[in-house]
Amino acid sequence: MKPATEPDSPARSKVQMILRVNGESHDVAFVPHKTLLEVLREDMRLTGTKHGCELGECGTCTILVDGVPRLSCLMLGLESDGHDIRTIEGMAGACGAHPLQTAFAELGAAQCGYCTPGFLLAAEAVLARDPTPSRATLVEELGGNLCRCTGYLKIYEAIELAAARMQKGTPDA
Amino acid sequence: MRNSDEPLSPERQGLRDQLAEGYQMIGKSPIKVDAMAKVTGQTMFADDLSMPRMLHCKILRSHVAYARILSIDTSAAEALPGVIAVLTGAAMPIPFGILPVSQDEHALCLDRVRFVGDPVVAVAAVDEETAFEAIQRIHVEYEKLEPVFDPTTAIENKQEPLHDYGDDGNVHKRVSMEFGEVEEAFAAADLVLEDTMFFEGNTHLPMEQHASLAWREADGRLTIQSSTQTPHYLHKAMSKVLEMPPSRVRVIACPNGGGFGGKSDPFNHEIVVAKLALMTNRPVKIALTREEVFYCHRGRHPVLMHVKTGFRKDGSMTGMHFQSLLDGGGYGSYGVASTYYTGALQTVTYKVPAYRFDGVRCFTNKPPCGPKRGHGTPQPRFALEVQLDKAAVALGLDPADLRLRTLHPAGGITANWLQVGSMGLGPCIEKVVEASGWKDKWGKLPAGKGVGLACSSYISGAGLPIYWNAMPHSGVTVQLDRGGGVAVFCGETDIGQGSDTVLAMVVAEVLGVDLADIRLTVADTHTTPVDLGSYSSRVTVMMGHAAFQAAERAREVVARSVAKRLEVPAVRLRFAENRVFDVQDPENGMPFPKAVQVAEAEHGTIAMAGSYTPPASPGKYRGAGVGPSPAYSYSAAVVQVDVDLETGVVAVEKIWVAHDVGQSINEMLVIGQVEGGVYMGLGEALMEEMSYRSNRFGVHKIPSMLEYKSPTTHEMPPVETFLIESPDPNGPFGAKEVGQGPLLPMMPAVANAVFDAVGVRVDEVPVTPDKVLKAMQAKDKRYGPKSFPDLRITETMRVKTLEQGGDGTAPRPPRAEKQEVKSS
Ligand code: FES
Ligand code: FES
Numbered sequence: 001m002k003p004a005t006e007p008d009s010p011a012r013s014k015v016q017m018i019l020r021v022n023g024e025s026h027d028v029a030f031v032p033h034k035t036l037l038e039v040l041r042e043d044m045r046l047t048g049t050k051h052g053c054e055l056g057e058c059g060t061c062t063i064l065v066d067g068v069p070r071l072s073c074l075m076l077g078l079e080s081d082g083h084d085i086r087t088i089e090g091m092a093g094a095c096g097a098h099p100l101q102t103a104f105a106e107l108g109a110a111q112c113g114y115c116t117p118g119f120l121l122a123a124e125a126v127l128a129r130d131p132t133p134s135r136a137t138l139v140e141e142l143g144g145n146l147c148r149c150t151g152y153l154k155i156y157e158a159i160e161l162a163a164a165r166m167q168k169g170t171p172d173a
Numbered sequence: 174m175r176n177s178d179e180p181l182s183p184e185r186q187g188l189r190d191q192l193a194e195g196y197q198m199i200g201k202s203p204i205k206v207d208a209m210a211k212v213t214g215q216t217m218f219a220d221d222l223s224m225p226r227m228l229h230c231k232i233l234r235s236h237v238a239y240a241r242i243l244s245i246d247t248s249a250a251e252a253l254p255g256v257i258a259v260l261t262g263a264a265m266p267i268p269f270g271i272l273p274v275s276q277d278e279h280a281l282c283l284d285r286v287r288f289v290g291d292p293v294v295a296v297a298a299v300d301e302e303t304a305f306e307a308i309q310r311i312h313v314e315y316e317k318l319e320p321v322f323d324p325t326t327a328i329e330n331k332q333e334p335l336h337d338y339g340d341d342g343n344v345h346k347r348v349s350m351e352f353g354e355v356e357e358a359f360a361a362a363d364l365v366l367e368d369t370m371f372f373e374g375n376t377h378l379p380m381e382q383h384a385s386l387a388w389r390e391a392d393g394r395l396t397i398q399s400s401t402q403t404p405h406y407l408h409k410a411m412s413k414v415l416e417m418p419p420s421r422v423r424v425i426a427c428p429n430g431g432g433f434g435g436k437s438d439p440f441n442h443e444i445v446v447a448k449l450a451l452m453t454n455r456p457v458k459i460a461l462t463r464e465e466v467f468y469c470h471r472g473r474h475p476v477l478m479h480v481k482t483g484f485r486k487d488g489s490m491t492g493m494h495f496q497s498l499l500d501g502g503g504y505g506s507y508g509v510a511s512t513y514y515t516g517a518l519q520t521v522t523y524k525v526p527a528y529r530f531d532g533v534r535c536f537t538n539k540p541p542c543g544p545k546r547g548h549g550t551p552q553p554r555f556a557l558e559v560q561l562d563k564a565a566v567a568l569g570l571d572p573a574d575l576r577l578r579t580l581h582p583a584g585g586i587t588a589n590w591l592q593v594g595s596m597g598l599g600p601c602i603e604k605v606v607e608a609s610g611w612k613d614k615w616g617k618l619p620a621g622k623g624v625g626l627a628c629s630s631y632i633s634g635a636g637l638p639i640y641w642n643a644m645p646h647s648g649v650t651v652q653l654d655r656g657g658g659v660a661v662f663c664g665e666t667d668i669g670q671g672s673d674t675v676l677a678m679v680v681a682e683v684l685g686v687d688l689a690d691i692r693l694t695v696a697d698t699h700t701t702p703v704d705l706g707s708y709s710s711r712v713t714v715m716m717g718h719a720a721f722q723a724a725e726r727a728r729e730v731v732a733r734s735v736a737k738r739l740e741v742p743a744v745r746l747r748f749a750e751n752r753v754f755d756v757q758d759p760e761n762g763m764p765f766p767k768a769v770q771v772a773e774a775e776h777g778t779i780a781m782a783g784s785y786t787p788p789a790s791p792g793k794y795r796g797a798g799v800g801p802s803p804a805y806s807y808s809a810a811v812v813q814v815d816v817d818l819e820t821g822v823v824a825v826e827k828i829w830v831a832h833d834v835g836q837s838i839n840e841m842l843v844i845g846q847v848e849g850g851v852y853m854g855l856g857e858a859l860m861e862e863m864s865y866r867s868n869r870f871g872v873h874k875i876p877s878m879l880e881y882k883s884p885t886t887h888e889m890p891p892v893e894t895f896l897i898e899s900p901d902p903n904g905p906f907g908a909k910e911v912g913q914g915p916l917l918p919m920m921p922a923v924a925n926a927v928f929d930a931v932g933v934r935v936d937e938v939p940v941t942p943d944k945v946l947k948a949m950q951a952k953d954k955r956y957g958p959k960s961f962p963d964l965r966i967t968e969t970m971r972v973k974t975l976e977q978g979g980d981g982t983a984p985r986p987p988r989a990e991k992q993e994v995k996s997s
Binding site for chain 2: 012045091104106144146148
């Protein structure tokens with residue numbers, strides 16, 4: 001162990017950038033080689049975005065960039081410049097949860113809940129393109145998101161329930 | 174409900190009458206108490222935590238499979254700016270391990286490394302990157318030893334043993350026991366089958382990688398928040414290694430982002446961050462990488478098995494001799510219990526009048542194996558259920574009929590002295606046979622298509638704790654607020670299975686309050702009564718009983734006062750919809766908060782505790798500690814496959830599964846567990862395997878999520894789930910387990926379906942396309958292990974069965990063993 005006097009910290013120069021996250025602009029300073037996942041979680045304390053591999057293999061870190069699902073572990077924070085980032089923290093509005101969130105809760109589509117933010121954002125992107133997705137579409141679109149708890153079945157059911165409610169305009173009834 | 178030790182007061186009788194009139198909560202599907210936090214990203218998993226002045230820890234792990242540590246030079250790491258502390262094993266010489274009989278791990282290796290990934294040096298630095306740079310500057314000098322990578326070699330004891338304890342050399346555990354006369358049983362059989370099968374190891378792969386954050390409190394206490402399924406055992410291990418009284422160590426288990434058994438051991442990294450926090454007086458966090466999680470492992474043991482069974486013409490068994498050889502990896506972990514489990518539950522599904530089990534677990538220079546969902550029982554279940562399929566074919570019977578004819582009776586005692594309670598396997602089989610159209614499909618589908626059937630059973634909690642003690646396995650405290658709130662405290666840990674919700678629902682049922690009025694404090698060794706942990710499918714049964722008892726005691730106090738105030742006999746009081754009222758005159762009552770106030774005015778603060786200890790098992794022989802449970806769940810499944818005749822690829826088209834859960838507490842969560850178990854079993858059946866490059870020094874072939882194949886949405890077929898409710902007298906409200914049992918039939922059902930589809934036997938898990946093709950090309954239409962080694966059993970403990978007039982003891986004990994095993 002070292003003496004009680006602490007040595008100099010390593011000098012790591014940071015970049016300063018405006019990140020547009022969940023509809024708000026944030027002035028963030030971060031080490032330039034950090035991934036967007038790290039910037040969100042470590043520099044902005046938005047820990048709702050999870051990680052399962054940090055190698056682009058599991059989909060857990062899925063966020064929306066200009067509405068398109070992206071793996072935040074494979075993007076640099078710098079790359080988000082000028083883009084609109086959406087994380088799980090931005091999904092529920094002031095007037096309550098998104099219909100997908102309600103349906104996931106009601107049908108038990110979140111067991112441990114660790115994969116859930118990634119699935120919810122991926123599902124939101126699916127519904128934006130196809131408001132009444134077939135099972136085959138869901139299988140295809142969610143093929144990059146792993147879940148070890150549910151076997152995916154309740155996730156499909158929850159997305160279908162939310163889709164039906166959104167079609168009818170009854171968010172959670 | 175169990176509480177027979179206490180006389181039934183009128184207040185308690187009132188509760189029983191109320192439950193008999195129908196449940197308010199039990200069996201329904203309210204949303205999980207933590208669901209909204211999970212879907213909004215607010216649940217704080219261990220790696221989501223951070224503190225001011227927090228340091229980051231990285232561990233340097235061995236890159237060699239087996240070596241003596243000659244020297245460690247940390248000077249270059251210490252010189253790196255931002256490095257605050259460097260820690261080696263010398264600072265923590267006290268060994269630990271989950272089982273009292275296998276205290277064989279050190280937080281950092283002392284003198285030897287035993288597998289690639291064994292932890293050697295830890296660094297705490299101001300950021301993760303600095304810590305990572307630092308460990309790369311550490312120089313460890315190793316003297317390589319000859320490693321051993323498979324148990325058939327290890328059992329020959331030609332290498333320097335990994336440990337200086339165990340049964341001999343690299344044999345960690347050797348066990349042999351016989352119940353009844355197996356040779357006589359074989360002589361009396363019309364058909365004797367012998368099969369050698371192999372079940373490859375696989376891992377839990379929880380989506381969350383392990384993480385821990387430890388710090389020293391201002392008053393000197395130590396606190397750790399960690400992704401652990403067993404805070405109580407971690408508490409014990411930390412206290413032991415760090416030499417701190419348990420009263421000054423606090424373990425808080427974070428919600429686990431999946432566990433499946435992979436977070437059930439006390440881990441070296443947990444002790445390391447605690448030690449670093451004490452050394453630096455700063456919070457220290459570690460977050461393992463996915464690669465490190467693969468090396469932490471503690472997953473499914475690879476098991477080579479030999480099973481010999483005698484059958485009569487009608488398909489009933491005369492006796493069975495089961496042998497298993499477990500590849501344990503570098504450390505003990507739960508391995509002694511795992512060894513016994515490979516021989517324990519063969520007897521609880523079908524009647525096995527005479528039974529012999531021989532098991533050996535060897536140490537090898539690979540990541541340690543331990544408990545994964547099903548702990549030690551999926552491997553023998555695979556062998557048994559595939560062999561039954563072969564027996565049915567040989568005897569000209571339908572595999573479903575064969576099983577239905579040989580079911581173990583409910584309430585009976587097995588040859589190896591396990592007490593069976595409720596037993597719903599018959600209805601499970603009938604359900605999946607009917608729903609799948611089995612009778613029209615088995616043996617009748619076109620080439621390439623097939624169906625397979627398999628069954629299973631699992632314990633609802635281990636009858637004995639991991640370390641011997643006479644205390645309860647679960648405790649719950651219920652405290653009533655004047656405002657009508659109910660505070661519930663329990664050491665249980667939610668790993669995604671929904672145990673928090675079960676806890677709240679049981680209390681809500683008894684007190685008749687809304688789930689929203691209940692607030693939970695869980696999994697914190699400073700504030701909650703002990704619950705042993707989320708393993709062995711024990712939580713619903715054990716915590717459920719403890720919660721019921723605590724809530725019932727609180728209800729009794731309230732009912733006594735309210736009965737007086739309302740001037741009605743207490744037996745007539747009902748607690749429902751946040752009111753307490755007279756069942757004969759429902760208008761005569763008061764809101765629950767008012768009832769609490771009336772009671773508190775009379776009796777003082779209302780805080781009651783409940784606890785649970787499982788009933789004693791009839792088995793008293795050495796080794797009888799593994800297998801007993803308050804209740805056994807049962808499952809049956811039919812799997813339909815489409816096998817590509819050219820590529821050997823097995824596509825699962827549909828699964829029908831029925832599970833005897835006794836009684837659902839929350840039906841939605843029960844179905845979720847069934848589906849999740851089916852999914853995980855399917856992964857094991859078709860693709861998941863831990864494989865190592867033995868020619869490259871025991872390096873894991875595939876320590877990444879891309880290369881370790883697990884089912885994606887594309888591989889997951891539709892599943893039709895049926896719940897069979899045969900309430901068990903030992904379960905709270907009759908409930909039994911569901912977390913592990915439904916996984917077990919998948920592997921044999923897939924293998925049996927492949928046989929039905931293409932007429933070949935793959936006696937090995939996973940059933941991969943190359944094996945199917947090889948079996949199709951083989952003369953004997955089989956792929957699987959060809960031989961089984963001599964386990965070198967010198968003495969077999971002989972126990973008389975109940976039918977033979979035995980009393981559960983072994984009359985002629987073999988040579989004295991070092992220590993008795995009592996664990997799950
Ligand atoms: S953490 Fe980004 S894909 Fe796994
Ligand atoms: S809910 Fe646990 S990983 Fe998906």
